[in-house]
Amino acid sequence: MTLTRFAALNLFRNPLRTALTVAGVAVAVVAFLLLRTVIWSYNVAADSAVPDRLVTRHKVTFIMPLPKRYIDDVRATPGVKDATWANWWGGREPNKPTEFFATLAVDPESYFRVIDEMVVEPADLQAWKEDRQGAIVGDMLAQKFGWKKGDTVRLESQFFDGLYEFRISGIYTATRRTVDRMTFLFHWAYLNEKAPVEARETIGWIMSRTNGKPTEIGRTVDAMFDVKDVQTISQDEATFNRSFLAGFSAILSAINVVSIVILLIMMMILGNTVAMGVRERTAEYGVLRAIGFLPKHIVTLVVGEAAVLGVGGGVAGLLVAYPVVQLGIGRFVEENLAGFFPYFRISPENAVAGFVLALVLAALASVIPAWQAGRLSVVDSLRRVA
């Protein structure tokens, strides 16, 4: 009988305990993956920003609009290749007021040129440009509300009176998975003619494509508007996205802490199991030592057993978490919380991290019991009764 075989058999000596321990580790890995995925998904939108894209907004707050003429000034700025704008319309379907989705009034000519990760069929895009009341909607949004090309949709806005009538000109899809596919886009001109006088000729924010130096160009843009009546702040898209994370930093750091705590709990469960096993088998270790095995063999035996439990739990955890997130809650979250989590999936990094941490922490948890087992003298361990 080899030492490896001996270690393997040890695992099955108390199958119930082994099963419970593996289950405990698996639960911890599932929880860890879920929490890490929340954080990862929240950050991923910021991290996958287009590097040459610049966002310009009102200096005080993003809810205050910019004058429409600013778009021409931005377009004329050296280094700006293309620019477009959008207004937040705060729309909703009157019969389903609690279903949230983004509604933006945009410039049909330039929007999809600047936001090129959203793709529309060329024919549909052309049709949209020609229909003042046309709208382009995300494929997930269309699916959720059962909208098809040609449908008439009536929406109301939180900010403006009355119902607005739209015709769906087409559906956009995304070239990247992190793009929000739940947005409703319509003609800014339509909003501009229906909105009250004081809200006309204003735009929400400007997005531009630059020749690759968004930060420098942003400074030029801000300096240009600094002497005008409305000041702006321009940031590259990643910085812009990330600045929004600050508001939730307290919640995110709490989740972060909790994801570590759950691993510590897992270590406690494992460490306890290993320690119990070691206590019960002290006499056996004495025998092993007596027939010539060295303390390092005993230590390897104990740590190895823990590592196998960790690997088992890690694999079991991944096997549970993957289908649950990828096929179940991921889609639910993407549909209902697209604003926060456009792409809610377990990333490979997180999966690897969960597995490796389960393995490493399991080995770590067994260090103290292993050290104690290795340190016992042969006589002592033989004398000891479990």
Place this chain on the structure above:
Amino acid sequence: MIPISYNVRSLVVRRATTAAAVLGIALVVFVLASSLMLAAGVKDTLSRGGGRDAALVLRKGVDNELSSTVDQAKVGLILSAPGVRKGADGRPLGTGDVSMIIMLEPVATPGGASNVQVRGVDAEVERFRPEVKVVEGRMFKAGADEAIVGRAISGRFVSLQLGGTIEPKKNRPLKIVGVFDAAGSSYESEVWADVDTVKSAFGREGMVSAVRVKLESAAAFDAFKAHVESDKALGLEAWTEEQWAEKQSQYLSIFMTALGFIISFFFSIGAMIGAMITMYASVIGRQREIGTLRALGFPRRQILFSFMMESLLVSLAGGVFGSIAAMGLTFVKFSTLNFATFSELVFTFKATPDVFVVAFIFSLGMGLLGGMLPAIRAARMSPVQAMRN
């Protein structure tokens, strides 16, 4: 019946494993209780603004004050509606607020940005909101470019403290001249300035965001609401402060509660498995004792009951320690963006009886579930077999 002291002593003998099990359960209870306390804190902070005899009128269909605009011309109409209480001076007790937000850099996350609510209020603050007290510095002067900052949010953002400035418009800084206390309400997470100052600095002339009134009694609300909403063309909607607070807090508090329960659910499985492993080990280790008890004539259900009792004792101890630890958080402030208002809200962990009832039930549930299988195992042991080992 097997005396409970037997269980207590058994637990004391196995101190180390008992402590590990108690710690595990305490951790779960701590996490659950603290997230419930956060949810309670959000509700409490947002509902201190006014009770059932106070109402506010907003644009119909809005989700927050920020999106609401009410024509200045309609304010007088609202104040003259039936049910509005009159002040000592004979004028109706009501005021039009202008709500705006300003993006500032949080001290805790340099380079980031979050929204702070700026409220333009009538310069006679004490007339409508007698609970507001300036605790440092002084009150802003009517019409001056001055502001006061709520004490919960003071110092949490760059230059948002006494002597600092905020700049809603270029070359028009509002100097912060005071810090105010508003009886723990969400107003303490806001910056206040004269309503006319805010209107002109943010370009909101001719309109207010919300009109707030004090009612003669809670019962007067229905008549008030009916009157305000009767003219559909005005497009107004009336809420009691209580209903409005509920609406403003629901997303954040539901989010906190849901997050707390999900995390606690996973934690509790972990803790129960840990407790089960040790309970099984202790049942095996006590075979002889169990056999003896059976031989003395204690029936199976008594053994079952006794082991369940032991598990409940462990979970109860865990619940108590976890709750005590959570109580320690009462003094900690938590600050985050409220999804409903788009602005930063500072609140504390609020210990309410409900929180601890839930935590207590949760811990007993863990004890019951975790102890069940080992206890059944103990009860099913045959006395002869058990004694022979």
